[in-house]
Amino acid sequence: MLWLYILLGIVLFIALVMFIPITLRASYKEKFWCAVYIGFVKLQLVPAKPKKEKKKKKAKKQTQKTEQPKKATEKKPSLIKKYGIEWLLNLIKKVAELAVSALQDFFSHILVKKLSLSISVAGDDAADTAIKYGKYCAVIYPAVGTIVRVVKCKGYGVDINPNFSEKAETEINFDFAARIFAFRLIGLAVKHGIKGIKLLAEVKND
Incomplete structure (x- = not known):
């Protein structure tokens, strides 16, 4: 009977592994951040975590080998x-x-659990702001529409507004989460x- 319990344990383990969710999360607010979650394990992609400096290994003396002339190889068609x-x-x-x-x-x-994009468009003057606002809308709304048609989307929202205030700067807030x-x-x-x-x-x- 022991082999049966072992077999059931293996089958259960494989089933649990197969149903592990893999989630991609990304956000932008002044800085871009992106990470992949495999179950409860987090793998941060951006910004990359600084690697620990490895101790320098002592260089080993390499024995010099006499190079033998290479035979001319025939070119294949x-x-x-x-x-x-x-x-x-x-x-x-x-x-x-x-x-x-x-x-x-x-x-x-793919299931998109969250897609939130908010942009406050600002330019050098009112005319420049209006032109930039039109360009943003012409690109982003069709792109988001394509994404929504291709994948399953649980919730999404896009908000693009012009900011005509003096000395205003373009602000972008982005939050995304997708699972498979x-x-x-x-x-x-x-x-x-x-x-x-x-x-x-x-x-x-x-």
């Missing part, structure tokens, strides 16, 4: 010359299709990894 331009274009097309499919699957499994489960990433890696291996096999067989 380029892939384009060997297979033709049509083969290369077909390969690029297949790689692009695989990349697009993988990205679509990846983004479809480990089993989703593993499933995507297996699914599209197999497709990639098949594509590689086709290239080698050509």
